[in-house]
Amino acid sequence: MFEERVPISVSEAVQRVMQYTKKGKIEYIDIEEARGRYLGEAVYADHNIPPFDRTPLDGFAIRSEDTSNASSNRPVHLEVIETVGAGNMVKQPVKPGQAVRVMTGTIMPEDCDAIAMFELTKEFDKDGKTWIEIKRSFKKGDFVSFEGEETKKGERLLDAGTFIHAGVVAVLATFGYNKVPVVKKPVIGIYATGTELLEVEEELVPGKIRNSNAYMIKTQVQQAGANAVYYGQLVDDFDHCYHAVENALDQVDALITTGGVSVGDFDYLPEIYQKLGANVLFNKIAMRPGSVTTVAEKEGKMFFGLSGNPSACFVGFELYTKPWIKTYLHSPKPYLECVKGTLTHDFPKPNPFTRFIRGKIGFNRGIVTSSPVGMDKSQVVTSLAHSDVLIALPGGSRGYKKGDEVDMLLLFREGTSEPFKDPTKLRKTENR
Numbered sequence: 001m002f003e004e005r006v007p008i009s010v011s012e013a014v015q016r017v018m019q020y021t022k023k024g025k026i027e028y029i030d031i032e033e034a035r036g037r038y039l040g041e042a043v044y045a046d047h048n049i050p051p052f053d054r055t056p057l058d059g060f061a062i063r064s065e066d067t068s069n070a071s072s073n074r075p076v077h078l079e080v081i082e083t084v085g086a087g088n089m090v091k092q093p094v095k096p097g098q099a100v101r102v103m104t105g106t107i108m109p110e111d112c113d114a115i116a117m118f119e120l121t122k123e124f125d126k127d128g129k130t131w132i133e134i135k136r137s138f139k140k141g142d143f144v145s146f147e148g149e150e151t152k153k154g155e156r157l158l159d160a161g162t163f164i165h166a167g168v169v170a171v172l173a174t175f176g177y178n179k180v181p182v183v184k185k186p187v188i189g190i191y192a193t194g195t196e197l198l199e200v201e202e203e204l205v206p207g208k209i210r211n212s213n214a215y216m217i218k219t220q221v222q223q224a225g226a227n228a229v230y231y232g233q234l235v236d237d238f239d240h241c242y243h244a245v246e247n248a249l250d251q252v253d254a255l256i257t258t259g260g261v262s263v264g265d266f267d268y269l270p271e272i273y274q275k276l277g278a279n280v281l282f283n284k285i286a287m288r289p290g291s292v293t294t295v296a297e298k299e300g301k302m303f304f305g306l307s308g309n310p311s312a313c314f315v316g317f318e319l320y321t322k323p324w325i326k327t328y329l330h331s332p333k334p335y336l337e338c339v340k341g342t343l344t345h346d347f348p349k350p351n352p353f354t355r356f357i358r359g360k361i362g363f364n365r366g367i368v369t370s371s372p373v374g375m376d377k378s379q380v381v382t383s384l385a386h387s388d389v390l391i392a393l394p395g396g397s398r399g400y401k402k403g404d405e406v407d408m409l410l411l412f413r414e415g416t417s418e419p420f421k422d423p424t425k426l427r428k429t430e431n432r
């Protein structure tokens with residue numbers, strides 16, 4: 001019997017998923033493995049940066065008072081008593097009238113209080129000694145890089161949930177984190193359902209297509225920072241699918257299935273959730289593509305029933321699964337960031353549901369542009385290869401025109417703490 005589904009808004013669907021978030025435990029890993037992981041704890045500075053006064057230039061450490069009357073007419077001459085490179089310390093006291101040749105990064109000699117870079121001095125030898133001539137005065141502190149001027153001991157530098165990239169790694173290394181506390185990755189199982197599916201290496205035969213969703217979703221899961229475990233394909237047979245899903249549950253934090261969530265005779269996922277006694281959070285969302293995305297929960301384990309249509313599957317993951325994964329990883333920015341852009345082409349097709357068009361962001365003479373890419377249909381796969389945004393068009397009775405300002409959700413940015421607010425005016429039902 002055909003059962004009519006009642007759509008909810010995108011924001012409502014996101015909110016329902018986010019009621020079942022969990023936070024992962026912490027593990028320690030080698031700093032060289034930390035890229036792409038999420039920090040498990042905040043990082044505080046346990047020392048100043050720089051940790052000592054140092055020279056930011058190659059030049060001479062001097063006592064500024066020696067130069068107080070120096071000018072081009074009355075140059076001063078200072079005796080150079082030693083050369084010190086970064087990593088070493090001056091070996092002797094520096095007396096009035098003396099200077100030390102120092103290289104960038106060298107700790108300041110205790111008796112010196114200013115740096116004269118090479119370019120401001122002239123070196124010469126006299127009486128078997130080396131001297132410099134200086135034709136300007138220096139003040140205490142001139143050209144010195146001071147202890148703590150960048151960061152003071154005790155400062156909070158990184159929040160828990162920070163995505164670890166090269167710059168973050170630099171901070172971790174600076175503060176001695178050879179082992180980095182990161183959030184353990186959640187295990188996300190993946191099944192692709194569909195009797196029509198061939199594996200990637202198989203030749204096409206009539207009625208069959210290659211399974212692209214499993215590999216696409218596996219990549220999305222990994223990009224979101226989780227552990228993806230692909231369990232394989234399932235033919236559309238209720239018992240076969242039911243047992244596979246039931247057995248996977250013990251091994252995963254969440255299970256993604258693709259396909260079989262709509263109202264077709266062989267769309268078994270809704271019935272499987274029912275038989276498992278899972279709590280179905282929704283099975284219809286006022287969005288295109290991905291309207292049939294179904295999410296359920298059982299004893300803290302999530303079932304993301306993504307649509308079989310590739311574009312719908314992709315969008316369903318980005319909007320609902322990704323924020324769940326990123327919250328597990330302690331990220332305070334689990335949602336796709338939204339920016340405004342100007343449409344570069346007409347988009348005449350009206351739709352009562354919010355539409356997420358695969359698109360590309362552009363920058364044209366200071367204007368942020370938004371360009372749909374490829375065919376806009378739920379079953380389309382090729383446009384996904386060229387998209388870096390989802391253009392979010394509110395549902396309504398009219399299409400959109402070139403020059404209209406539209407929202408774009410950025411697929412490859414760190415994210416935001418603000419969930420997308422769905423502007424759709426809900427109609428009662430829309431089944432297709």
Ligand SMILES: Nc1nc2c(c(=O)[nH]1)N[C@H]1C(S)=C(S)[C@@H](COP(=O)(O)OP(=O)(O)OC[C@H]3O[C@@H](n4cnc5c(N)ncnc54)[C@H](O)[C@@H]3O)O[C@H]1N2
Nearest residue numbers: 192194211212213214259260261262267307308309312432
């Ligand atoms: N009477 C109605 N029919 C449909 C409705 C509806 O509301 N009423 N919804 C349509 C919408 S919208 C979508 S989206 C699809 C969703 O279908 P399912 O999630 O049940 O997915 P399947 O039926 O299994 O497959 C749909 C489509 O996708 C292809 N597919 C499936 N798996 C893969 C894969 N791993 N890689 C590549 N392509 C895959 C499959 O061959 C089908 O063509 O339902 C509409 N129907």
Ligand code: MOO
Nearest residue numbers: 289290291312378
């Ligand atoms: O759920 Mo379907 O992807 O809206 O076309």
Ligand SMILES: [Mg+2]
Nearest residue numbers: 260262264267
């Ligand atoms: Mg179906």
